[in-house]
Amino acid sequence: MEDKPRGLLISPIKDGTVIDHIRAGAALTVLRVLGITGQTDEELSIATNVTSMTGGQEGRKDIVKVSNRELSKEEVDRIALISPHATINIIRDYIVVEKKGVEIPTHLSGIVRCTNAGCITNANEPIHSSFEVTEAGLHCLYCDTVITTDIESHII
Incomplete structure (x- = not known):
């Protein structure tokens, strides 16, 4: 059996941001919450459902590269x-x-x-909107509603 070459067929970027270890299948959602939809002047590379080795376990991940753009804290919070x-x-x-991991903030505004x-x-x-992040979900500080499922579809 022939060994497959390792590596991704995506060219490196000179300046910008690489978002790695995105949950498999979520790259397009990441683009949407970054406001990158339809036509854009930004150079993008997107890899979906690629093999990932994390902690010795093989799994799947997505990767997004955006040239000439560094993400704001709010954008990183959305990705988290x-x-x-x-x-x-x-x-x-x-x-x-x-290089930094994302962290879900304790408060979302x-x-x-x-x-x-x-x-x-x-x-x-x-x-x-203003939410407190709790173990139960996202707690609205205005009306006390708690969002527990399908949070990503409610990201503005």
Whole structure:
């Protein structure tokens, strides 16, 4: 049996961000929450459902490379909701200058839409949603609704 060559067929980027260890199948959701939909001037590389070796276990992951863009804290927080084991790699002049894991924050403001149609954050008021992250889910600080499932579909 012939050994398969290891490695991905994605070219390196000079400057930008590589989002690695995205949950398999979630790369397109990551692009959506970053506001990268349809036509864009940003150079993208997307690898979906690729083999990953994490902790000695073989699994699957997605990878997104975005040239000439470094993510804001709010964008990283959105990614953490989709894929809490993702890593963010900042690339400058083809070198990884910073590598960090994402962390789900304890408080989210203006990132998730409340599922309660009667919540004041869903009215035509200039109020951003505000959630506390708990073990039970996302707790709306305005109406006490708790979002426990399908959180990524409510990311603004």
